[in-house]
Amino acid sequence: QVQLQESGPGLVKPSETLSLTCTVSGGSFSSYYWNWIRQPPGKGLEWIGYIHYSGTTMYNPSLKSRVTISVDTSKNQFSLSLSSVTAADTAVYYCARGFTIFGIWFDYWGQGTLVTVSS
């Protein structure tokens, strides 16, 4: 059974960098797209970006200038870095596996981790 688990600080100060890691277990790391998706409290879902196991990345243009997603295939982990955070970046952050049949769809998700931006 594929499992994803987010880890990282739950509180980040304004203007600092948010860093999260997702550890994948129970399945192959190759041939998939590894995604970060966030959800502000009480609101909808926003796709942040993905990294393919090969290292190819794609980011949401609205966040592109502040986002970096990296991968460590030796550890079956991928990471999110979001710089210059503000209160608007407060959200539950999910990592999710994307499989591709025509499009990219998210079949396995982490449980999510709440990150609060506050001084």
Added chain:
Amino acid sequence: DIVLTQSPGTLSLSPGERATLSCRASQSVSSSYLAWYQQKPGQAPRLLIYGASSRATGIPDRFSGSGSGTDFTLTISRLEPEDFAVYYCQQYGSSPPITFGQGTRLEIK
């Protein structure tokens, strides 16, 4: 940017009834590039339908998806108590490559 608009915002129905949820795109979306997710409180979303009409693994056949162009529909044929949740549509396409609708809340009447 392709914007997905879901309607209604909230749908109140009783168990056993049929639910019809709509997702309208601001530009034409290939029918292969539309998915539906279910999210319950405190949980991650769960993939229900991809490619507009293909059920994901383990999804009951009371869930079905249809549509093309700019209009897509998720139908739940007979509501079970566990189906009351928030539903999101998602498209894969041009920039940004992945977007979600704002969600439809399906509540018990």
